[in-house]
Amino acid sequence: MHIRLRVKRFEAGKDREPYWSEYGLEVEATDRVLDALHRVKWHQDGTLTFRRSCAHGVCGSDAMLINGRNRLACKVLIRDVGDHIAVEPLRGYPVIRDLVVDQSAFFRKYESVQPYLVADGEPPARERRQSPAERERFDDTTKCILCMACTTSCPVFWPNPEYVGPAAIVNAHRFLFDSRDTEKEGRLARLNAGDGVWRCRTIFNCVEACPREINITRAIGEVKKALLLQKG
Amino acid sequence: MYRGGPGQWAWLLHRWSGVAVLLFLLIHILDTGLVLFGPQVYDKVVGLYTHPVFRVGEVGLVAAVLYHALNGIRITLIDFYPELTERQRPLFYAVVSVFVLLFLPTAYLMLETLLW
Numbered sequence: 241m242h243i244r245l246r247v248k249r250f251e252a253g254k255d256r257e258p259y260w261s262e263y264g265l266e267v268e269a270t271d272r273v274l275d276a277l278h279r280v281k282w283h284q285d286g287t288l289t290f291r292r293s294c295a296h297g298v299c300g301s302d303a304m305l306i307n308g309r310n311r312l313a314c315k316v317l318i319r320d321v322g323d324h325i326a327v328e329p330l331r332g333y334p335v336i337r338d339l340v341v342d343q344s345a346f347f348r349k350y351e352s353v354q355p356y357l358v359a360d361g362e363p364p365a366r367e368r369r370q371s372p373a374e375r376e377r378f379d380d381t382t383k384c385i386l387c388m389a390c391t392t393s394c395p396v397f398w399p400n401p402e403y404v405g406p407a408a409i410v411n412a413h414r415f416l417f418d419s420r421d422t423e424k425e426g427r428l429a430r431l432n433a434g435d436g437v438w439r440c441r442t443i444f445n446c447v448e449a450c451p452r453e454i455n456i457t458r459a460i461g462e463v464k465k466a467l468l469l470q471k472g
Numbered sequence: 473m474y475r476g477g478p479g480q481w482a483w484l485l486h487r488w489s490g491v492a493v494l495l496f497l498l499i500h501i502l503d504t505g506l507v508l509f510g511p512q513v514y515d516k517v518v519g520l521y522t523h524p525v526f527r528v529g530e531v532g533l534v535a536a537v538l539y540h541a542l543n544g545i546r547i548t549l550i551d552f553y554p555e556l557t558e559r560q561r562p563l564f565y566a567v568v569s570v571f572v573l574l575f576l577p578t579a580y581l582m583l584e585t586l587l588w
């Protein structure tokens with residue numbers, strides 16, 4: 241089938257304003273948007289710039305705004321978006337070039353929640369045991385691939401880039417509710433700050449955008465509730 | 473324009489209705505304050521509110537208060553029971569249904585005398 245693919249372009253330090261490039265090409269309805277971008281880059285316009293790595297929905301490199309919604313280009317089929325496709329970079333972070341945005345601020349926020357196991361005390365001789373029920377408690381939030389689709393779909397985040405954002409909260413949740421972790425207080429205090437969980441307005445755009453189908457608003461709600469029920 | 477789901481529209485309506493109610497309250501404080509300038513001034517200004525434009529505006533105010541209250545209950549429930557996030561869409565449709573059920577008869581009663 242024939243499609244018309246429009247891409248919002250911009251090169252920091254060179255262009256003063258973003259502009260649109262339009263490409264016409266032949267694709268299969270079952271191709272993915274990433275295949276169309278590849279075809280353009282390889283055969284029509286080598287200057288088109290985007291990130292991708294695995295091409296199979298596991299690395300989280302190619303989240304972009306496709307027809308008004310944040311999607312992984314490698315997961316969305318042409319037939320699901322139609323023959324007029326508009327692709328833009330994720331909102332809220334500075335564009336470096338075309339579909340590539342500067343992720344530094346995103347990862348600084350991710351690091352601020354200590355997204356790793358902190359276990360005080362002597363390490364046990366064998367592994368740290370956990371029951372299936374204890375493991376299940378945070379199963380949903382282990383699935384995050386850090387694609388940024390959630391945070392950059394959030395209307396609270398767009399005007400407040402300081403908001404820690406859904407992705408960082410998801411990754412804090414993954415350790416906050418892990419029975420082996422001993423650093424609950426620090427993480428809870430960090431998320432209780434002015435730029436923390438209380439900015440969330442239960443808008444659910446993050447849940448709709450997440451390619452891993454994580455119930456992000458629920459995870460945020462559980463953190464809010466943990467803060468509320470905290471003693472003192 | 474980001475093409476979000478019902479949750480995004482629920483939130484936008486919540487914002488707009490909240491701002492509308494706040495504006496009304498500010499105006500209401502001002503018009504009530506006019507009583508300090510004597511009953512004549514007060515009666516004259518408040519008398520303006522019988523004009524059809526204000527009568528229709530009042531219906532809009534009822535709509536804003538009603539939606540804000542109903543969706544406020546939805547958000548409060550979701551905040552206290554995070555598992556209800558799974559049901560946020562049906563909950564939003566319930567808010568809209570209850571809104572229509574309560575709003576239509578109210579609007580009719582309020583505007584009846586204007587219509588004939």
Ligand code: SF4
Pocket residue numbers: 300383384385386387388389390391406407410446449450451452453454456
């Ligand atoms: S929670 Fe989902 S949308 Fe957000 S960064 Fe992780 S995988 Fe992406």
Ligand code: FES
Pocket residue numbers: 291292293294295296297298299300301302303312313314315
């Ligand atoms: S390229 Fe890895 S998630 Fe799409």
